[in-house]
Amino acid sequence: MDTKKAAKIFKALSNPNRLELYFKIAEMHESSFPTDTDSECFVTDIIRSLNIGAPTISHHIKELVNADLISTEKKGKFLICKVNEELIEEVRKLLSLQQQ
Amino acid sequence: MDTKKAAKIFKALSNPNRLELYFKIAEMHESSFPTDTDSECFVTDIIRSLNIGAPTISHHIKELVNADLISTEKKGKFLICKVNEELIEEVRKLLSLQQQ
DNA sequence: ATAACGATTCGATAACTATCGAAATATATT
């Protein structure tokens, strides 16, 4: 991964509200077992738990998608988010000091 | 680590030039074995390798220090930087999806 | 059909930041 893309990813995580948003999405994702179909991350619930407006959330989600950190899927009138695990793993490797 | 501090760290890494600066410091650090005393990271060399001015480098270094990502030490008229390995390890854990 | 709800778009604004050149400071060299 080139520096520019990496910087973009870190930028997407650089706002406290957006980072918390990301963590909430990751949290949901973590508890989603194959059998447990109802643990998807609905944006509606996040909006309630963070105290910033819906337009701002929408903006932040776009940024996270743009950095490829999450992907979204429309389910009726709801929006579902899930993290891009592979990218996060790449970022973790990038941060490890002895990255062969 | 709370979200606000984490966001600050990511913000410090969110500028391409500053991230490259950080990587260069980390790179130097990596090759410093106990016996190999001459592999310290001098800012002068970095300034030459990145094409941005000294004032900007100085600003970026301050940001990295402020985020606790690196520490600096004056050696004569030179400045030496080294990464804060423990913090980086914390960040890596924070990013892992199943953090304990 | 109409209302309610979730999400997005738009326009505006205040705050922040990366970068620069010039000047200043500190240390080293001659």
Added chain:
DNA sequence: AATATATTTCGATAGTTATCGAATCGTTAT
């Protein structure tokens, strides 16, 4: 002492962004 080099500080500027309220669009429920 005078000069050169490394770094910092300062002031300015152009660009970016987080956030908001209002309006809009889609989908679902009544």
